[in-house]
Amino acid sequence: MSLPEIEHREHYLNINYGIRSWLLTTDHKRIAWLYLLSVTFFFFIGGLFATFVRLELMTPQGDLVQAETYNKLFTMHGVTMVFFFLIPGIPAVLGNFLVPMMIGARDLAFPRLNLASWYIFILGGAFTLTAAAAGGVDTGWTFYTPYSSIYSNTHVALTVVGVFITGFSSILTGLNFIVTIHKMRAPGLTWFRLPLFIWAHYATSIIFILGTPVIAITLVLVGLERIFRLGIFDPALGGDPVLFQHLFWFYSHPAVYIMVLPAMGVVSELIACFSRKRIFGYTVVAFASLAIAVIGFLVWGHHMFVSGQSVHAGMIFSFLSFLVAIPSAIKVFNWTATLYKGSVSYDAPMLYALGFIGLFTIGGLTGLFLATLGIDVHVHDTYFVVAHFHYIMVGGSVMGYLGGIHFWWPKMTGRTYPEGWARLAALIIFIGFHLTFFPQFVLGYIGMPRRYHVYPPEFQVLNVMSTAGASILAVGYLLPLVYLIWSLRYGTVAGANPWGARGLEWQTPSPPPTTNFDTPPVVTEGAYAYEKDPEEIYTVRKPAHV
Amino acid sequence: MNLGFPLFPEQASTMAPRVDALFYFLVAVTSFFVALIFVTIVFFAVKYRRRGENERPAPIEGNFWLEVIWSVIPLGLTMIMFVWGAVIYFDMYNPPDDALEISIVGRQWMWKAQHPEGQSEINELHVPLGQSVKLTMTSEDVIHDFFLPAFRVKQDVLPGRYTTLWFEATKAGEYPLYCAEYCGTQHSGMIGRIVVLEPAEFQKWLSGGATGMSMADLGESLFQRFGCHTCHRGAGTPQGPALTGLFGKTVKLEGGATAIVDEDYIRESIIDPRAKIVAGYQPIMPTFKGLISEEGLLQLIAYIKSLSMPERAQSKK
Numbered sequence: 001m002s003l004p005e006i007e008h009r010e011h012y013l014n015i016n017y018g019i020r021s022w023l024l025t026t027d028h029k030r031i032a033w034l035y036l037l038s039v040t041f042f043f044f045i046g047g048l049f050a051t052f053v054r055l056e057l058m059t060p061q062g063d064l065v066q067a068e069t070y071n072k073l074f075t076m077h078g079v080t081m082v083f084f085f086l087i088p089g090i091p092a093v094l095g096n097f098l099v100p101m102m103i104g105a106r107d108l109a110f111p112r113l114n115l116a117s118w119y120i121f122i123l124g125g126a127f128t129l130t131a132a133a134a135g136g137v138d139t140g141w142t143f144y145t146p147y148s149s150i151y152s153n154t155h156v157a158l159t160v161v162g163v164f165i166t167g168f169s170s171i172l173t174g175l176n177f178i179v180t181i182h183k184m185r186a187p188g189l190t191w192f193r194l195p196l197f198i199w200a201h202y203a204t205s206i207i208f209i210l211g212t213p214v215i216a217i218t219l220v221l222v223g224l225e226r227i228f229r230l231g232i233f234d235p236a237l238g239g240d241p242v243l244f245q246h247l248f249w250f251y252s253h254p255a256v257y258i259m260v261l262p263a264m265g266v267v268s269e270l271i272a273c274f275s276r277k278r279i280f281g282y283t284v285v286a287f288a289s290l291a292i293a294v295i296g297f298l299v300w301g302h303h304m305f306v307s308g309q310s311v312h313a314g315m316i317f318s319f320l321s322f323l324v325a326i327p328s329a330i331k332v333f334n335w336t337a338t339l340y341k342g343s344v345s346y347d348a349p350m351l352y353a354l355g356f357i358g359l360f361t362i363g364g365l366t367g368l369f370l371a372t373l374g375i376d377v378h379v380h381d382t383y384f385v386v387a388h389f390h391y392i393m394v395g396g397s398v399m400g401y402l403g404g405i406h407f408w409w410p411k412m413t414g415r416t417y418p419e420g421w422a423r424l425a426a427l428i429i430f431i432g433f434h435l436t437f438f439p440q441f442v443l444g445y446i447g448m449p450r451r452y453h454v455y456p457p458e459f460q461v462l463n464v465m466s467t468a469g470a471s472i473l474a475v476g477y478l479l480p481l482v483y484l485i486w487s488l489r490y491g492t493v494a495g496a497n498p499w500g501a502r503g504l505e506w507q508t509p510s511p512p513p514t515t516n517f518d519t520p521p522v523v524t525e526g527a528y529a530y531e532k533d534p535e536e537i538y539t540v541r542k543p544a545h546v
Numbered sequence: 547m548n549l550g551f552p553l554f555p556e557q558a559s560t561m562a563p564r565v566d567a568l569f570y571f572l573v574a575v576t577s578f579f580v581a582l583i584f585v586t587i588v589f590f591a592v593k594y595r596r597r598g599e600n601e602r603p604a605p606i607e608g609n610f611w612l613e614v615i616w617s618v619i620p621l622g623l624t625m626i627m628f629v630w631g632a633v634i635y636f637d638m639y640n641p642p643d644d645a646l647e648i649s650i651v652g653r654q655w656m657w658k659a660q661h662p663e664g665q666s667e668i669n670e671l672h673v674p675l676g677q678s679v680k681l682t683m684t685s686e687d688v689i690h691d692f693f694l695p696a697f698r699v700k701q702d703v704l705p706g707r708y709t710t711l712w713f714e715a716t717k718a719g720e721y722p723l724y725c726a727e728y729c730g731t732q733h734s735g736m737i738g739r740i741v742v743l744e745p746a747e748f749q750k751w752l753s754g755g756a757t758g759m760s761m762a763d764l765g766e767s768l769f770q771r772f773g774c775h776t777c778h779r780g781a782g783t784p785q786g787p788a789l790t791g792l793f794g795k796t797v798k799l800e801g802g803a804t805a806i807v808d809e810d811y812i813r814e815s816i817i818d819p820r821a822k823i824v825a826g827y828q829p830i831m832p833t834f835k836g837l838i839s840e841e842g843l844l845q846l847i848a849y850i851k852s853l854s855m856p857e858r859a860q861s862k863k
Contacts, residue, residue: 067731140728146705147688147730151654235706241689242704275594276601281608306691307702308709311639315632322624326617333616334608336583339590343601346591354587361583365576372627374568374634378698381691381726445569446555447695449726452734456722461551531605 011414011511026111027514029412032097034118039085039093040481042125046080047477049073054467062454070453071138072154078141083163084125086397087255090262091208092121092173094404095201097412099177101505101512102195104186104521104538109179110172117172124166131158140451142252145233145244149225157226160219167212170258174208177201186504188523188538192286195503195527196279199286200265203293207254207261210297215251218244242307249300257296259393260360261289263400264331267353270403271335273501274350275342278528281334288327295324305376314373321371328364332357347499348422352403355430359395363388366441384444387437395433402429402480409484410498414511415491421483429476435469502529502537558717558742559697561638566698568630575623638699641712645680648673649761649844652683652690652703655732657723660841662848663752664760669738671723673715674748680712682809686840691727694740702727708809715742765849768842772834786831787824793854798825812847 012029022030052073056064065073096114100107108114131137137159139148148156181202185194222244224230231237233244272279279285301309301317335357344350366388369375379385402425410416439462444450448459455463497506508517525537557563594603648671651658659667673679683692683703690703692711701711725736743751759767769775777786787797793812796804800823805811814821816838819831838846 062734067734071728071731071733138731142728144689144728147728151688151730235704241706275603276596277603278605278607280606281613284608284613305635306700308704308707311636314635318632318635319628322621322628325624326621329620330613330617332583333612336586336590337608337612339587339594341603341606342590342594343596343603344591344594345596354591357587358584361580365579368576368624368627369569369572371624372568372572372631374565374631374638375572376631377635377638377700378565378695380700381693381728442551442553446552447693447722447724449693449724449734451728454734458551529605531602 009509010513011509012514013414013511015514024115026107026115028096028100028108028111028114029512029514029516031114031118032093032412035088035092035096035121038118038122038125039089042080042084043477044481045129046077046085047474049077049080050470051474053077054470056453057455057463058467060455060457060460067453068138069136071140071451072136074451075137075140076132079128079137079159079163081393082141082255082259083166084121084128086259086393087170088121088166088173089259089397089401090266090404091177091201091204091258092118092169094266094401094408095173095177095204095262098408098505099180099198099201100184101411101508101516102198102503103181103184103189104504104517104523105180105184106515106517106520108176109184110176113172114176117169117176120172121166121169124162124164124169127162127165128159129162131155131162134158142248143219143222143244144248145222145225145241146235146239149222149232149244150234150236157223160223164216164219164223167216170208170212174205174212177205178209181205186521186523186538189504192283193523193526194286195265196268196282196285196289197262197265200261200268200289203289204258204261206290206293207258207296211251211254211258214247215255218247218251221247242304242309245304245307246300249303250297253300253303254293254296256389256392257292259397260400261292263356263360263397263404264289266400266404266407267335267356269501269503270349270353270407271338272528272530273407273499273503274347274353275339275344276500276530277338277342278526278530279334280337280340281330282526282528285331285334288330291327292324295320295327299324302371302376305373306380318371318373318376322368325364325368325371328360332361332364346423348417348419348426349403349407351423351426351430352399352406355426356396356399356403358430359391359399359433363391363395366391379444381450382444383440383448383450386450387440387444390437390440395437399429402426405480405484407499408505409487410494411505411510411512413488413491414494415487416494416498417480417487417491418483421479425476425479425483428472428479432469432472432474432476436466436473437469439463439465439469497534500534502532502534503527504538507534507538555698556696556717556719556721558715558719558721559694559699560714560716561634562696562698562716564634564637568627568634571630572627575627579620638712639710641680641710642678645678645712646674647680647682649841649848650681650683650692650703651686651840651844652692652725652729652736653686654688654730655725655736657692657725657736657738658841660761660844661752662761664758664764665752666841669723670741671738672741672743672748672751674745675715675718675742677745678712678714680710682708682710682844684708684840684844688729689727690725690729690736693724693726694721695724696721697740700726708813715740718742718744718747761845761848762852763849765842765845765847765852768838768846769849772838774846777831785827787827789850790853793851799823800825800827809847812850813843816843816846 137154221232225232231239233239299321302321305314443462521538523538529537649660659671685703685705693700697713720739723738778789782788817835820829
């Protein structure tokens with residue numbers, strides 16, 4: 001059998017070979033690949049930890065692992081998934097690849113800084129993995145004091161150093177995106193012609209830059225108290241343990257929007273492409289992203305309704321949390337309305353996008369229960385919360401991420417993935433996801449606290465359902481790993497624009513040349529001009545001198 | 547494996563039906579919106595499915611009034627949730643004045659309770675039916691959380707300060723008590739039960755385990771043992787202010803500020819006496835940090851509180 005060959009021309013993948021050409025590259029597209037490999041690695045490591053957690057929870061007794069081990073497993077699951085997969089996931093992989101291409105630029109504003117941010121990410125990951133290998137950490141990914149700073153006998157310092165370092169890669173990526181989006185848009189590409197993917201990444205970058213330094217400082221303080229017994233959080237040393245929660249959630253709540261805003265950006269692109277329509281209420285959706293980024297900074301106290309903060313502070317945070325829900329609701333309504341009188345196809349990326357809307361809607365609406373003071377008191381720190389944030393982070397972010405990977409795979413590799421398998425995987429993930437996490441809402445309301453190694457027997461049936469769902473979910477996540485790798489060699493040749501999409505990134509060959517565009521484009525239309533021919537949305541700039 | 551499982555926890559406090567009613571309201575509202583979105587998406591996706599490769603749907607910009615409608619209606623609904631939830635929350639954190647007071651100390655990994663009459667329990671709490679109970683709680687080490695699912699109440703238990711929780715049980719029986727804030731290795735073993743007894747039964751139980759010493763009595767003996775009475779006696783001395791009738795009052799501090807004498811203030815004055823000096827006194831009191839256990843501090847507080855109750859203050863004069 002002869003393999004399908006991509007036409008012989010120079011592009012970013014074949015311009016040079018060898019390990020140095022990758023590890024020293026400043027091409028944003030190759031750096032995106034470095035990130036793709038790294039976050040995929042961390043995703044499966046985090047998934048492995050989750051597998052053991054779910055297996056342990058099949059029975060009420062602690063029979064698979066000891067309590068210490070269980071506590072380390074859920075901690076390492078959370079730390080790995082949050083800081084090394086979900087936060088960098090879409091921005092550092094898809095954002096890195098697509099931000100310059102979507103705005104008609106040849107690279108990010110600071111290509112070497114971009115490479116540096118990957119090395120910083122890897123260094124942080126190395127510290128955290130070393131901590132895991134040396135015996136792990138058992139504080140929960142939330143590192144609550146004074147347990148983390150004084151009482152835990154595990155590798156807290158090494159882990160927080162890892163997370164601290166990794167934060168700088170987020171800051172640098174955010175900085176790079178903001179400067180690039182401000183300064184390097186193609187002629188004619190005004191702010192309100194930008195794809196919503198760019199708006200979402202702009203909003204995300206604001207959070208990266210404003211939020212990440214706060215978690216960095218907070219983790220330094222935990223380290224100082226742990227190593228030098230400097231009294232900051234432990235009351236026995238004159239500190240305040242609740243202060244840590246304020247500082248931690250000041251970053252970590254907006255971090256949820258770091259995870260979900262880029263996914264919303266991806267979904268906007270997919271819905272538009274597979275209904276061949278401009279996103280309904282484009283401007284509203286764009287500003288909704290910014291509103292989420294800004295209001296998202298003012299709701300951290302909703303993690304602390306039972307922490308002993310004042311009743312009145314609780315009321316203000318509850319009110320603001322309801323406000324931040326509105327822009328998300330508006331987005332969901334606008335995506336739905338985009339389908340109206342569209343030309344809807346069911347390609348795999350669209351299935352992921354519709355799956356995203358389904359799971360994100362449930363995740364978002366269950367967030368209302370947690371914003372409601374009287375209900376949060378009961379469900380706080382139970383499996384209800386665990387279910388809710390997995391619907392947002394796994395249901396939302398991972399569906400968006402996978403949808404995006406499938407959609408831009410032909411652009412990144414020049415080849416298409418096997419469509420049937422991809423649709424099957426999307427379906428398996430959707431079903432497996434609900435079976436895994438829906439029972440946890442019930443578990444939470446009937447009172448099962450989170451982070452429990454052993455639990456009363458009346459909670460078993462729902463836990464078994466959840467574990468069964470997780471095994472289906474695992475199959476759903478392994479499938480794309482297999483067929484995407486397979487497609488690198490055996491996939492059919494995609495061509496420049498297999499979806500008939502209107503984004504600038506589709507108006508250049510696949511895989512793109514190192515410079516992204518053979519000739520720099522001049523944009524003459526807004527994003528999603530599906531009623532026009534692709535050739536009508538931009539013109540080619542006449543070279544100035546030749 | 548028991549194949550049946552409950553969908554709702556038992557309702558055993560005055561708060562439980564109120565929380566559940568609000569919960570049902572949210573379930574109804576959110577289910578409606580989930581159904582609305584799902585049905586609309588499926589309907590549109592089928593009705594407007596691509597029928598030919600060359601379809602070019604006419605562009606639709608958006609619709610101002612639709613945006614207004616689907617912003618304002620959710621906003622209105624969430625404001626109902628906000629107010630309703632806030633009212634319940636406010637009541638959850640404002641105990642009635644006549645509540646029975648019980649002290650709770652959490653530590654890795656057990657719960658210790660002490661009743662005003664002096665009875666102590668570990669990982670169990672006996673309370674009377676139909677009487678509001680207020681728990682004053684602290685931790686000896688890390689943050690714990692006192693969670694009673696059947697009562698729908700929960701409160702973090704912090705080291706170095708007091709938090710409170712109150713409830714009124716409405717159904718006799720035994721209900722689970724969980725630690726809900728992750729606190730280390732045996733976090734999931736930091737569980738217990740709360741036993742709700744008919745008032746007569748409760749009185750019987752109270753007298754059954756009686757030591758003869760109430761919490762205030764125990765506090766008084768500590769007060770003598772640590773020599774507190776040398777400065778804080780009778781109407782006070784030049785070294786220390788009088789404590790009789792002090793609890794709940796507002797005192798003037800050096801520097802012009804004022805402080806309300808509550809549990810946290812007394813605790814701080816024993817652990818860190820120089821933090822707040824009452825106007826007119828010298829900062830000469832030594833710290834008792836590390837010398838008195840959390841239970842002891844609660845007993846001292848019970849004693850100082852008792853000096854503000856008419857009968858006790860009378861008998862001491």
